[in-house]
Amino acid sequence: MVRATRTSGGPGPEGPEHGHDSFVHxxxxxxxxxxxxxxxxxxxxxxxxxxxxxxxAALRQSGSLVGPNASERDRMRQRIMAExxxxxxxxxxxxxxxxxxxxxxxxxxxxxxxxxVETRGRLMxxxxxxxxxxxxxxxxxxxxxxxxxxxxxxYTFKRSAESAELxxxxxxxxxxxxxxxxxxxxxxxxxxxxxxxxxxxxxxAGQDNFLRALNDFDLDTTAGTRLLTDxxxxxxxxxxxxxxxxxxxxxxxxxxxxxxxxxxASTRLDSTLELLDRVVARSAxxxxxxxxxxxxxxxxxDLGLLPARGACTAATPDxxxxxxxxxxxxxxxxxxxxxxxxxxxxxxxxxxxxxxxxDIGGDGGPLDLPTNPGDVLPKPxxxxxxxxxxxxxxxxxxxxxxxxxxxPLVPLLPLxxxxxx
Amino acid sequence: MxxxxxxxxTAAQQGDQHAxxxxxxxxxxxxxxxxxxxxGDRPLAxxxxxxxxxxxxxxxxxxxxxxxxxxxxxxxxARNLVLDHVKSSRYRLEMTTADILDSSADDRGxxxxxxxxxxxxxxxxxxxxxxxxxxxxxxxRFMQGLSVSETAEVMGRNEGAVKALQxxxxxxxxxxxxxxxx
Numbered sequence: 001m002v003r004a005t006r007t008s009g010g011p012g013p014e015g016p017e018h019g020h021d022s023f024v025h026x027x028x029x030x031x032x033x034x035x036x037x038x039x040x041x042x043x044x045x046x047x048x049x050x051x052x053x054x055x056x057a058a059l060r061q062s063g064s065l066v067g068p069n070a071s072e073r074d075r076m077r078q079r080i081m082a083e084x085x086x087x088x089x090x091x092x093x094x095x096x097x098x099x100x101x102x103x104x105x106x107x108x109x110x111x112x113x114x115x116x117v118e119t120r121g122r123l124m125x126x127x128x129x130x131x132x133x134x135x136x137x138x139x140x141x142x143x144x145x146x147x148x149x150x151x152x153x154x155y156t157f158k159r160s161a162e163s164a165e166l167x168x169x170x171x172x173x174x175x176x177x178x179x180x181x182x183x184x185x186x187x188x189x190x191x192x193x194x195x196x197x198x199x200x201x202x203x204x205a206g207q208d209n210f211l212r213a214l215n216d217f218d219l220d221t222t223a224g225t226r227l228l229t230d231x232x233x234x235x236x237x238x239x240x241x242x243x244x245x246x247x248x249x250x251x252x253x254x255x256x257x258x259x260x261x262x263x264x265a266s267t268r269l270d271s272t273l274e275l276l277d278r279v280v281a282r283s284a285x286x287x288x289x290x291x292x293x294x295x296x297x298x299x300x301x302d303l304g305l306l307p308a309r310g311a312c313t314a315a316t317p318d319x320x321x322x323x324x325x326x327x328x329x330x331x332x333x334x335x336x337x338x339x340x341x342x343x344x345x346x347x348x349x350x351x352x353x354x355x356x357x358x359d360i361g362g363d364g365g366p367l368d369l370p371t372n373p374g375d376v377l378p379k380p381x382x383x384x385x386x387x388x389x390x391x392x393x394x395x396x397x398x399x400x401x402x403x404x405x406x407x408p409l410v411p412l413l414p415l416x417x418x419x420x421x
Numbered sequence: 422m423x424x425x426x427x428x429x430x431t432a433a434q435q436g437d438q439h440a441x442x443x444x445x446x447x448x449x450x451x452x453x454x455x456x457x458x459x460x461g462d463r464p465l466a467x468x469x470x471x472x473x474x475x476x477x478x479x480x481x482x483x484x485x486x487x488x489x490x491x492x493x494x495x496x497x498x499a500r501n502l503v504l505d506h507v508k509s510s511r512y513r514l515e516m517t518t519a520d521i522l523d524s525s526a527d528d529r530g531x532x533x534x535x536x537x538x539x540x541x542x543x544x545x546x547x548x549x550x551x552x553x554x555x556x557x558x559x560x561x562r563f564m565q566g567l568s569v570s571e572t573a574e575v576m577g578r579n580e581g582a583v584k585a586l587q588x589x590x591x592x593x594x595x596x597x598x599x600x601x602x603x
C-alpha cells in the first residue's frame with residue numbers, strides 16, 4: 001500500500017509553483033529519487049516529498065509486475081531469431097564493422113539506397129511542384145518582359161526570349177524577317193527611352209541603355225539584311241524594295257530621336273545611320289541588277305552579297321520567269337495580306353509603286369501609293385504596334401506586294417498566302 | 422554506461438546472432454513493458470516488441486556509441502512504432518489495467534499477489550488519467566527504471582525538463598489517487 005500524507009506545508013500538487021521554486025523542488029525530488037529513498041521510513045521533515053517518494057516506490061513495484069510472460073518471451077525470441085539470418089545475410093542488412101572509413105563510405109551509399117519509397121514519392125512531388133513553379137514564373141516573366149526597356153530587370157529575359165524565338169525559326173527568309181522585327185523593336189525602345197529622358201530632363205542617366213539598344217539594332221539589321229539580300233538574289237528580288245522601304249523608315253525614326261540625344265549617344269547613332277544608308281544603297285543596287293544577267297559579283301561583305309559591276313545585260317526571260325504583272329483578279333483582300341502567313345514582318349511588304357494598283361480598301365479606283373515605301377510604315381512612336389497598315393481602315397491605303405519590272409514573278413508567289421476557306 | 426551492452430552491439434554488427442540474442446534478453450522486458458503501458462493490449466504489445474527488435478536489427482550498423490544507452494535506443498524505436506500505430510489506426514491510448522497486469526508474477530504467493538495487483542491496478546488507472554507527456558515520463562522513469570538522461574533521450578527533451586516533468590507527474594498522480602492509497 002502506498003501511504004503518503006497530504007500536508008498543507010509547501011506547495012501542493014495543484015498549488016502555484018513557478019520559476020526558481022519549481023526548479024528547486026524538481027531538482028530536490030530528482031535527487032531524492034536517485035538516492036533510492038522510498039519515503040516510507042524517511043527522516044526527512046518534508047512530508048510532501050516523503051509522499052512523492054512513496055508513490056515512486058509503488059510505481060516501481062507496479063512496473064516490476066508487468067512484463068512478458070515466458071511464452072510471450074519465447075514467441076518473440078523465436079520470431080526475431082528466425083529472421084536474423086535473412087536480415088543479416090541476404091544483403092538487406094546494414095551489418096558492417098562499426099568503425100573505419102570503408103564502413104562510412106559504404107554506409108553512405110547504403111543510406112542513399114535505403115531511401116524509403118514514400119520519401120522518394122515526396123521528393124518527386126516536390127520536384128514536380130518546383131518545375132511547375134519555375135514554368136509559371138518563366139511564363140509570367142516572359143509576359144511581363146514584353147514591354148521591358150534596356151536597363152530594366154526583365155530586359156535580359158526579353159532578349160533571351162527573342163534569341164529562343166529566333167532559334168525556333170527556320171528558313172533564311174523567316175530568320176531575316178525575324179531579325180528585322182527585333183531591330184524594329186530596338187528602335188521603338190530607343191524612342192521610349194528618349195521620351196522618358198526628355199520627360200525627366202535627364203539625358204545623361206540612360207546613355208548605356210541607348211548604346212545597348214543601338215548595338216543590338218545594328219546587329220539585327222546587319223544579320224537580317226545579309227540573309228534577306230541572299231534570299232533576294234536567289235529569285236525573290238521583290239523583297240529588296242521592301243527592305244529599302246523598311247530601312248528608310250528606321251532612318252526617319254532614328255533621325256527624329258537624334259536631335260535630342262546628348263553628344264556621345266548621338267555620335268554613336270551616326271554610325272547606325274551610316275549602316276542604314278549602306279543597306280538602302282545595297283538593296284537599291286541589287287534591285288537595279290535584278291533584271292540583269294549577272295546580279296552579284298560573287299563577293300560579299302557584312303551586308304551580304306555585293307552587286308555585280310559592269311554593264312547590265314538583260315536576262316533572257318522564259319516561261320518560268322515571266323515578268324508579267326499579276327492579274328488584278330488574283331489580288332483580292334483575302335489574299336492580299338501577306339503578313340497573314342506570318343512570313344513577313346510589319347512594314348516589309350510595301351515595295352515602291354511601280355505598276356498598276358488596285359484599291360482594295362473599298363472605292364475600287366486606283367491608289368496613289370507613296371513612292372517611298374516607308375510611307376506605309378508606322379510613324380515613330382507607335383511602339384509595339386504592327387508596322388503594316390490595316391486594310392480598309394481609311395488612314396493608310398492597303399498595300400500588296402506587286403511584281404517589279406524585270407523581277408521574275410514565280411518567286412514572289414510564295415509570299416501570297418492561300419485563300420482562307 | 423553499460424559497456425557490455427555496446428560490446429554486444431558491436432558483435433551483432435559483425436553478424437553475431439548470439440550477441441543479438443543476448444541483447445534481446447537484456448531489453449525485452451523494458452521494451453515490452455513500455456509498449457504494453459502505451460497500448461494496453463498484450464498481443465499488440467508482443468507484435469510491436471518483436472517489430473522493435475527486428476527494426477533495431479536492420480538498423481544496427483547505423484547505431485554508434487555516442488554516450489547513448491542501448492536500452493534507450495530500443496525504447497526510442499518502440500516509441501516510434503507505437504506512435505506510428507496510433508497514427509495509422511487512430512488508436513486511442515488507453516490503459517486497460519486488467520490486461521496489463523496479466524503478469525508474469527507467477528511465483529508469488531496468492532495473497533500477496535492479490536494485494537499488489539489491486540494497488541497496481543489503481544495506480545494504473547490514475548496514471549492513465551495523466552497527460553501524454555506525464556504518462557510517458559512516469560512509465561519510462563519509474564515503471565521502466567530508465568535514468569533521467571535515458572528518459573530525456575527517449576522523449577527528446579533535456580534532463581532539466583524531464584526532472585520537472587517527473588515531479589509534476591508524481592504530484593498530479595498523488596492528487597488523483599483515492600484517499601486510501603495516498
